[in-house]
Amino acid sequence: MSLAVPVVTIDGPSGSGKGTVSRAVARHAGWHWLDSGVLYRLVALDGKERGFAPDDVKSHAEVALALDVCFQNDADNDRVLLRGRDVTAALRSEAVGAGASRVAAWPEVRRALLDRQRAFARPPGLVADGRDMGTVVFPRAALKVFLTASAEERALRRHKQLKDKGSDVSLPALSREIAERDARDATRTVAPLKPAPDAHVIDSTLLTIEEVVERVLALGRARSLWP
Numbered sequence: 764m765s766l767a768v769p770v771v772t773i774d775g776p777s778g779s780g781k782g783t784v785s786r787a788v789a790r791h792a793g794w795h796w797l798d799s800g801v802l803y804r805l806v807a808l809d810g811k812e813r814g815f816a817p818d819d820v821k822s823h824a825e826v827a828l829a830l831d832v833c834f835q836n837d838a839d840n841d842r843v844l845l846r847g848r849d850v851t852a853a854l855r856s857e858a859v860g861a862g863a864s865r866v867a868a869w870p871e872v873r874r875a876l877l878d879r880q881r882a883f884a885r886p887p888g889l890v891a892d893g894r895d896m897g898t899v900v901f902p903r904a905a906l907k908v909f910l911t912a913s914a915e916e917r918a919l920r921r922h923k924q925l926k927d928k929g930s931d932v933s934l935p936a937l938s939r940e941i942a943e944r945d946a947r948d949a950t951r952t953v954a955p956l957k958p959a960p961d962a963h964v965i966d967s968t969l970l971t972i973e974e975v976v977e978r979v980l981a982l983g984r985a986r987s988l989w990p
Contacts, residue, residue, distance in 0.1 A: 780920070787972070794889055
């Protein structure tokens, strides 16, 4: 993997704020942004729409290799098109999130998406968020951050986010789902969720998004990655 393009990785569990933080950092730097979780959500959604059995590893891996996806980014919002159709809202459902956690545990799917993820590293640089960006996808990244928060705080954040969007979801059920997803992600045999040995761990439980972003920006400045 080439080191010509600087890469910053921000990994962490669901609800830690890594998506919001990574996007803000990418905008500050004027770099590209990769939300790797979207790719796994796309595989889960595409597989469901094609009628694949939930445990059909081979078919999901084939989908991962041939995803017909387009990312449209502008100052106001980001849209994801699957086979020409806007699936941005559908990708954020809890059902698709659970499906993404399932397919992400399959080595065949992870291998199928590896080159696609690395292809996002284009000049002037890339901020990549996910669960194995610093450990597997970009092990020689210029800066690695592992963002975490208590399970209770992450459940509260996700509950508020869904309520704001009009979804009626129970907080206890959401807490159980996050705990189950954490367990799956941390114990899977391939690319388990864990900080890279050289990652900077930031606990965001008692921090605002702005405070977390500033901490990451300060780490980048220390490495002369941006002004």
